[in-house]
Amino acid sequence: MTLITCTKNKTQPQHLAQSSNLDSPPSSIQSQEKILTGDRATGALHLGHYVGSLQQRVQLQHQYQQTILVADMQGLTDNGHNPGKVSSNILNVVADYLAVGIDPNLTTICLQSAVPALAELSMYYANLVSISRLERNPTVKSEIQSKAFGRSIPAGFLTYPISQAADITAFGATLIPVGDDQLPMIEQTNEIVRKVNGIAGTPILRECKPLLSHVSRLPSTDGKSKMSKSMGNAILLSASDKDIRQAVRAMYTDPNHLRVEDPGQVEGNVVFTYLDAFCTDKAYVEALKTQYRAGGLGDGKTKAILESCLQEVIRPIRDRREELMADKAQLVAILKAGTEKARDDSSDVLNNVKSAFGLNLF
Numbered sequence: 358m359t360l361i362t363c364t365k366n367k368t369q370p371q372h373l374a375q376s377s378n379l380d381s382p383p384s385s386i387q388s389q390e391k392i393l394t395g396d397r398a399t400g401a402l403h404l405g406h407y408v409g410s411l412q413q414r415v416q417l418q419h420q421y422q423q424t425i426l427v428a429d430m431q432g433l434t435d436n437g438h439n440p441g442k443v444s445s446n447i448l449n450v451v452a453d454y455l456a457v458g459i460d461p462n463l464t465t466i467c468l469q470s471a472v473p474a475l476a477e478l479s480m481y482y483a484n485l486v487s488i489s490r491l492e493r494n495p496t497v498k499s500e501i502q503s504k505a506f507g508r509s510i511p512a513g514f515l516t517y518p519i520s521q522a523a524d525i526t527a528f529g530a531t532l533i534p535v536g537d538d539q540l541p542m543i544e545q546t547n548e549i550v551r552k553v554n555g556i557a558g559t560p561i562l563r564e565c566k567p568l569l570s571h572v573s574r575l576p577s578t579d580g581k582s583k584m585s586k587s588m589g590n591a592i593l594l595s596a597s598d599k600d601i602r603q604a605v606r607a608m609y610t611d612p613n614h615l616r617v618e619d620p621g622q623v624e625g626n627v628v629f630t631y632l633d634a635f636c637t638d639k640a641y642v643e644a645l646k647t648q649y650r651a652g653g654l655g656d657g658k659t660k661a662i663l664e665s666c667l668q669e670v671i672r673p674i675r676d677r678r679e680e681l682m683a684d685k686a687q688l689v690a691i692l693k694a695g696t697e698k699a700r701d702d703s704s705d706v707l708n709n710v711k712s713a714f715g716l717n718l719f
């Protein structure tokens with residue numbers, strides 16, 4: 358069997374109802390839909406982000422006005438006593454964006470903490486949301502359990518869905534590319550939108566809908582959970598060839614597949630899940646699966662195939678990222694320019710919301 362070369366898997370967004378010509382220049386963007394996404398700046402981004410959302414964002418920027426937030430304030434909601442984890446990762450995240458092909462000429466990349474309207478809107482919205490409603494948010498609920506805050510849940514953490522509603526509404530965003538764990542955030546945002554519009558007596562805020570990626574979230578390399586920055590089981594976009602090799606070698610396969618000639622199970626076998634996600638030659642992956650199921654294909658071999666495939670995906674991203682990180686001043690300048698635009702873009706919504714509450718004396 359020969360090693361095939363796997364090129365980048367092109368992720369197609371699940372529904373692109375308004376999608377037009379992928380190649381149309383940004384000046385011809387006609388869609389009224391606006392996109393907003395973000396990432397907590399708590400670590401460099403990984404392959405899970407790449408297949409789950411970054412590839413999609415690269416495509417969407419040609420079709421819609423897109424804003425991407427480096428969510429540093431949200432990163433602090435569970436790192437208030439360890440702020441270095443957030444501040445030290447801001448440029449990492451910006452470099453990751455640019456390295457995968459998010460283009461600052463097409464996408465507004467901005468820093469959440471430097472757009473005051475976001476914090477201000479959060480304070481107004483907070484008056485329309487009850488503590489019990491926040492406690493019922495399933496995502497927040499499960500995060501609170503897994504983070505073991507005990508009785509010391511930071512108020513900022515409990516209320517981060519409010520801040521996320523501020524992020525979304527500030528830019529008039531209507532389409533939010535998210536994983537299914539973020540659906541409760543969208544629901545809560547729309548509740549806030551309806552309340553504000555009710556108070557204003559006119560629809561000053563737009564409701565939003567999720568744009569779900571058809572790619573389900575990548576499992577962690579140990580197969581026990583989803584790939585996550587905080588769990589140390591992720592393959593970063595900056596991973597070296599050696600990091601990739603080690604991660605793939607340690608990957609969970611089929612524990613009952615002891616000898617090469619044994620029939621093996623493909624379902625739940627992380628190596629095959631990753632081959633499905635990253636290897637573009639689908640027929641080849643199917644042939645491997647058939648052979649693995651029948652017996653006669655060893656884990657060493659499947660892992661070697663995956664390793665070369667992942668190296669091909671990551672190497673160009675990593676190289677580009679290294680170049681970008683070598684000029685931090687340029688990264689800061691890009692982020693600053695995007696942030697200034699974001700300040701402009703959000704000022705009308707803030708004024709309208711303040712007016713809805715009658716706070717427009719001057």
Ligand code: TRP
Nearest residue numbers: 393394395396397428431521524
């Ligand atoms: N919650 C997202 C994350 O954990 C980050 C985020 C902040 C976000 N504001 C947002 C996502 C608004 C979508 C829309 O990475």
